[in-house]
Amino acid sequence: MTEREAVVRLQQVRKSFNVGEPTEVEILHGIDLALAPGEFCAVMGPSGSGKSTLLNIVGLLDRPSSGQLSIAGEETTQLDDQALTRLRGRSIGFVFQYHHLLGAFSALENVMLPMLGLNGFPNAAMRERAESLIDSVGLTRWRDAPAGRLSGGQQQRVAVARALAMQPALLLADEPTGNLDTKSADAVFELLRQVNREHGTAVLFVTHNPALALRCDKTIEVVDGQVV
Numbered sequence: 001m002t003e004r005e006a007v008v009r010l011q012q013v014r015k016s017f018n019v020g021e022p023t024e025v026e027i028l029h030g031i032d033l034a035l036a037p038g039e040f041c042a043v044m045g046p047s048g049s050g051k052s053t054l055l056n057i058v059g060l061l062d063r064p065s066s067g068q069l070s071i072a073g074e075e076t077t078q079l080d081d082q083a084l085t086r087l088r089g090r091s092i093g094f095v096f097q098y099h100h101l102l103g104a105f106s107a108l109e110n111v112m113l114p115m116l117g118l119n120g121f122p123n124a125a126m127r128e129r130a131e132s133l134i135d136s137v138g139l140t141r142w143r144d145a146p147a148g149r150l151s152g153g154q155q156q157r158v159a160v161a162r163a164l165a166m167q168p169a170l171l172l173a174d175e176p177t178g179n180l181d182t183k184s185a186d187a188v189f190e191l192l193r194q195v196n197r198e199h200g201t202a203v204l205f206v207t208h209n210p211a212l213a214l215r216c217d218k219t220i221e222v223v224d225g226q227v228v
């Protein structure tokens with residue numbers, strides 16, 4: 001797979017944090033990873049091994065201390081913050097363990113929020129697209145309900161629809177089912193698989209659940225800051 005073809009490519013990515021001058025701890029020790037378009041990859045590993053740190057870097061929320069990272073064929077390490085924000089907005093969707101929805105806003109409004117961009121004015125096309133996303137995650141009846149009133153599983157469905165608002169090539173899901181009962185977790189996982197199949201969205205899916213990992217295209221394991 002060439003750099004252009006990969007949705008995500010990490011080469012020798014290291015990440016250190018300052019934990020009180022002058023002490024630095026290295027958390028990621030030279031990660032190599034490539035994700036093809038449409039690939040659904042589970043990320044497993046013990047607590048504290050560096051999975052979230054890795055996802056934050058792939059999601060352009062944090063920068064590597066060294067190494068190369070390309071997203072959708074674009075090398076990112078030289079980009080300034082503004083260019084990173086733009087690339088993130090058009091290429092990457094996020095679903096976290098806690099959905100971070102705005103509880104007083106309707107399910108539909110939450111899905112529209114990422115589409116508003118800088119001028120902040122909704123238009124009919126945005127509304128139509130948000131409606132179709134809400135339909136596709138099975139929440140047509142709850143479209144106008146305040147997000148805070150929905151069940152945990154339904155809220156996570158809204159979060160998936162919101163993550164897809166900008167039609168990203170890559171979806172990053174950090175334990176999106178970790179907070180749900182088995183049945184809701186299964187439904188949210190199936191939804192991610194469906195999105196992956198129908199839209200060709202590549203997915204990095206952090207999970208502690210081996211049964212779900214088995215249903216992914218591949219699994220990588222992060223142990224002590226290395227992919228093993």
Ligand SMILES: Nc1ncnc2c1ncn2[C@@H]1O[C@H](COP(=O)(O)OP(=O)(O)OP(=O)(O)O)[C@@H](O)[C@H]1O
Nearest residue numbers: 017018019027045046047048049050051052053054
């Ligand atoms: N900003 C930071 N400053 C210092 N240390 C950090 C920072 N962020 C993460 N760490 C440390 O990095 C290590 C890896 O954390 P990370 O959250 O990536 O692990 P994880 O594999 O996602 O764990 P879990 O499965 O429990 O979510 C931990 O020891 C954590 O304390």
